[in-house]
Amino acid sequence: VDIKQALTALHTKIKAIPHKGSRASYIPELSHVDPNKFGVFLAHLDGNGCGVGDYQEPFSIQSIAKVLSTTLAYKLGGESIWSRVGVEPSGTAFNSLLQLESDLGIPRNPFINSGAMVICDILISTLENPKEDFLAFVKTISNNKSLKYSTHIAESEKDVGFRNIALCNLIKSFDNLDNSPEEVLDFYFNLCSLEMTCEEAARLFLYLANDGLALDQKTQILTLSQSKRINALMQTCGFYDESGEFSFKVGLPGKSGVGGGILAILPEKFAILVWSPRLNDKGNSYKGMLFLEEFTTLTEQSIF
Numbered sequence: 001v002d003i004k005q006a007l008t009a010l011h012t013k014i015k016a017i018p019h020k021g022s023r024a025s026y027i028p029e030l031s032h033v034d035p036n037k038f039g040v041f042l043a044h045l046d047g048n049g050c051g052v053g054d055y056q057e058p059f060s061i062q063s064i065a066k067v068l069s070t071t072l073a074y075k076l077g078g079e080s081i082w083s084r085v086g087v088e089p090s091g092t093a094f095n096s097l098l099q100l101e102s103d104l105g106i107p108r109n110p111f112i113n114s115g116a117m118v119i120c121d122i123l124i125s126t127l128e129n130p131k132e133d134f135l136a137f138v139k140t141i142s143n144n145k146s147l148k149y150s151t152h153i154a155e156s157e158k159d160v161g162f163r164n165i166a167l168c169n170l171i172k173s174f175d176n177l178d179n180s181p182e183e184v185l186d187f188y189f190n191l192c193s194l195e196m197t198c199e200e201a202a203r204l205f206l207y208l209a210n211d212g213l214a215l216d217q218k219t220q221i222l223t224l225s226q227s228k229r230i231n232a233l234m235q236t237c238g239f240y241d242e243s244g245e246f247s248f249k250v251g252l253p254g255k256s257g258v259g260g261g262i263l264a265i266l267p268e269k270f271a272i273l274v275w276s277p278r279l280n281d282k283g284n285s286y287k288g289m290l291f292l293e294e295f296t297t298l299t300e301q302s303i304f
């Protein structure tokens, strides 16, 4: 099957399917996004790529950025970070407080909100200028100097982020934060506010298809073993309490965000980014999941 043809045919087919779900309106700024946007970009390791639909329009990557924060914390802190945050699927919602209480403040994994906050705390303690240095790291691996935080999305989320504020304080109460909840939340909301296009994001995450090596084939962003582990975490924990379902239907490691983006990786081959803002009730893009399910079925490209 020709990949370009498959992408185009599936984009047309799934665009025409009736919509289900709605935008993440709990973040006011995200409820202004056109819900009918639908873009896909597939970036190959050989540098080629192809896109369909709204793939050149920037969108809020939200939790997909948690892969980047985990990458940098792992790179700088090595295995020690896993004493502060686990590597198990949570089976609960991305912003659940329940499990955190019974797990005594050790989040299940770095891709749910609580886990991402602990990773932010590690980065704040490790980096001299956390927000600036993190952004510089992302710019380096993406080779895209124009990337920036979206201040209005970060502020919009901060204003109504009562549940995230509660999560962060709960972690602090269990002594699993070295910095103040205010600092951690500020970094966390900025992390989630990163905006990029499907094409930029697919190209940026190619290091995870390339054994941790940047596209210049020289810079080792993660070691081979670390890259394997980040992919393993995406496979088991990338979709909140729908991680099993995504694995079952799509068969690729991936990560979703409430902006409607889904990243998926086929190691040694490609990174693909699908964006469609309407979310199912688990917080994952409804059409994004459908697209990837049909894509791996049609092209027979999955890790299994």
Ligand code: GLU
Pocket (backbone or CB within 6 Å): 061, 062, 063, 064, 094, 095, 113, 157, 164, 192, 256, 257, 258, 259, 283
């Ligand atoms: N900023 C969002 C939140 O904390 C991220 C959630 C997500 O994309 O999973 O609620």
